[in-house]
Amino acid sequence: MKKSFLSILFCFFSILSVQAQYQADWKSLDSRATPAWFKDAKFGIFIHWGLYSVPSWATKSNADGFGSGYSEWYWQRLHDPKLKIHKEFVAFQEKVYGPNFKYQDFAGQFKAELFNPDDWADLFKEAGAKYVVLTSKHHEGYALWPSAESWNWNSVDVGPHRDLAGDLTKSVKNKGLHMGFYYSLYEWFNPTYKSDVNKYVADHMVPQLKDLVTRYQPDLLWTDGEWDQSSETWKSKEFLAWLYNNKSVSENIVVNDRWGNDTKGKHGSFYTSEYGQGTSSGTHPWEECRGIGESFGYNRNENLEDYMSSDKLIHSLVQVVSKGGNFLLNIGPTADGRIPVIMQQRLKDLGKWLNVNGEAIYGSESWKNAPQASTDSTVFYTKKGKDLYVICAQWPDQIAIKGIANPKNISMLGYKGKIKTSQSKGKIVITTPVITPRTLPCNSAWVYKIEGVL
Structure with a gap:
């Protein structure tokens, strides 16, 4: 009887501790x-x-x-x-x-x-x-x-x-x-x-x-x-x-x-x-x-x-x-x-x-190795897993990204054509494709996805 009572008491306080997981401090x-x-x-x-x-x-x-x-x-x-x-x-x-x-x-x-x-x-x-x-x-x-x-x-x-x-x-x-x-x-x-x-x-x-x-x-x-x-x-x-x-x-x-x-x-x-x-x-x-x-x-x-x-x-x-x-x-x-x-x-x-x-955007994180952004920066970075996203607030002719190499693939979100790239001296250079109004993926802030570089 005593053992049973102690077991019930232990279970009661165990339940209380689970319910009150967080204290007021x-x-x-x-x-x-x-x-x-x-x-x-x-x-x-x-x-x-x-x-x-x-x-x-x-x-x-x-x-x-x-x-x-x-x-x-x-x-x-x-x-x-x-x-x-x-x-x-x-x-x-x-x-x-x-x-x-x-x-x-x-x-x-x-x-x-x-x-x-x-x-x-x-x-x-x-x-x-x-x-x-x-x-x-x-x-x-x-x-x-x-x-x-x-x-x-x-x-x-x-x-x-x-x-x-x-x-x-x-x-x-x-x-x-x-x-x-x-x-x-x-x-x-x-x-x-x-x-x-x-x-x-x-x-x-x-x-x-x-x-x-x-x-x-x-x-x-x-x-x-x-x-x-x-x-x-x-x-x-x-x-x-x-x-x-x-x-x-x-x-x-x-x-x-x-x-x-x-x-x-x-x-x-x-x-x-x-x-x-x-x-x-x-x-x-x-x-x-x-x-x-x-x-x-x-x-x-x-x-x-x-x-x-x-x-x-x-x-x-x-x-x-x-x-x-x-x-x-x-x-x-x-x-x-x-x-x-x-x-x-x-x-x-x-x-x-x-x-x-x-x-x-969704589920992304900041890239800790991104170049320091200033108030007039036009290029921003996010990452997800091993993939890096380069977001260009202005349409660039060319982008050079330091500190990454050997990507599995580089694409522009919403664009089906191929992206021309080169690699030298610890940086990847992306040449912006010639895009017509019909193939433009969006009207603002264009995103390159660089796969498998992180």
Whole structure:
């Protein structure tokens, strides 16, 4: 009897230890390897969509520094008289909506009546994206799902009267893409946050995050607003231990590094860089995020020249991936649920390029022996197994690559003709073929595949 009881007790504690594989300390949490799907995916779609999509306006002034033109910060710009651009926001608000119109009134105008999640998912798939990250809740606190913690301040209780996060999650997963959520840890004007941050974390933030995970089982959590408090105050270690041990998401879940003003570039499945400002890494997975224009949320004040061309977006993708990172490209839908046509066009152009050259992107790694790239570099390198990919942002007459020899084969992706090469003094010289418009494999960034040289 005693032996049997001890055996049962041993099994019980063994089960507990398996279930609690990760503890609430950084050493334990950082020991978890980043799931392979994220490192292989390389390209994702970011979506900033919320009440700020109604005014959809920001200045073009950089008077207040980085992020001045972010339309998703509309509410905060209206209420911060210390900002140089504050008066411009107040003037716009009063001119368009009147002096008595409050930001909360935008909830009634955020209707998403043209939102078709299947159409969005089709576009993301066609763009060649492998994952999607939706703003479930930005700093304004308005949630895109029926969150009990945001009662009467979510998309089911007020506005569209629809579970926007749930509907998009279903469509995205049906397309075989990974679904993720952006979530702001802090809220600008939440009275509990402003008066008692510990109560806010315990009663609002943590339960809300757990609800988001439990409902939709995402593969990615992209937190933000971390700078206002330490990871201790946010209870980040405790939440991440719960997340990593949660069987419904533990196999695929990845998180970024924004879990406190002490965590960026130190903790998380991947590090983040935003418009080129942030943490890239040669040893740890990382991700660059940016909009097609200068804003994440849709900004009606942006013109054509404010948007990156398809060529520049392709080159940005190539540059980031050649350094070992992922490229998270943002779109800003309108308040009625449309993806602006110019953004659709850019995504489709990326998809056309990836359809030809994705072999050099998905599942690739940076080539450690690549020549040091400068800001004006036009040749980039990725590798996969023993194969090297040479990606030319400009059409070259000839390319010389040092440090490789005796390739099994050299080809240009999407081109069926032969490639003329020569070899001497420890380098391979590729002569660009004469190609007609009919045989041109793509319109930007041409890729040579050099097999069996690594």
